[in-house]
């Protein structure tokens with residue numbers, strides 16, 4: 001995959017809310033799970049492409065704490081996709097030197113899936129090419145409450161630096177860009193703490209249709225934005 005019109009300013013950390021899988025499937029009179037399957041193909045393509053451009057961290061929202069309330073069938077099909085992809089496709093990223101990390105409360109998942117997550121994290125922990133964060137059973141509010149609890153147990157001083165160490169993204173810079181596909185203009189409980197100064201991009205494209213051309217375009221728009229961080 002080759003980039004054609006990308007600006008010289010490449011964001012270091014890109015986060016993506018991959019929304020629209022269900023509608024993509026419904027438009028084709030398919031079951032929603034086929035939309036999620038198509039979404040995984042787009043995810044793999046996008047992550048590989050982003051790292052090939054020189055992006056350092058890619059964070060994707062794959063399953064929210066609220067998504068647990070979907071019909072059991074759909075939740076089961078999502079868990080199955082996680083099971084299959086952590087073992088195989090993400091293994092391919094690990095071979096390329098990508099460190100894989102799970103953001104979220106993994107104990108919700110069946111023990112065999114937790115084992116796969118632990119294994120991929122362990123096997124990839126020396127990866128130097130980039131970091132791939134997968135948010136699974138992740139909620140921004142739950143993450144903040146958890147960090148507060150851990151900081152209080154540590155006995156350390158309450159300040160932003162110490163607090164952020166107890167977030168799932170500890171030791172990682174905040175996202176430069178958050179992209180949401182699927183037309184909705186909200187964060188849906190994603191990276192509430194880390195998004196303070198992220199540039200937001202909303203696209204009507206349903207996630208399975210998201211293209212590398214569109215990513216190129218978002219990256220060049222990012223290059224033209226003026227990030228003032230509250231200054232003049």
Ligand code: IPE
Pocket residue numbers: 018019020021022023024062063064067078182
């Ligand atoms: C995003 O697609 C993937 C997950 C939330 C797991 P959706 O499943 O939310 O798709 P839409 O929004 O219903 O089209």
Ligand code: IPE
Pocket residue numbers: 017018019020061062063064066067184186188
């Ligand atoms: C956000 O999408 C969660 C993921 C992409 C995993 P949702 O489809 O769950 O969000 P809402 O319901 O539109 O806010």
Ligand code: MG
Pocket residue numbers: 019020182
């Ligand atoms: Mg949705």
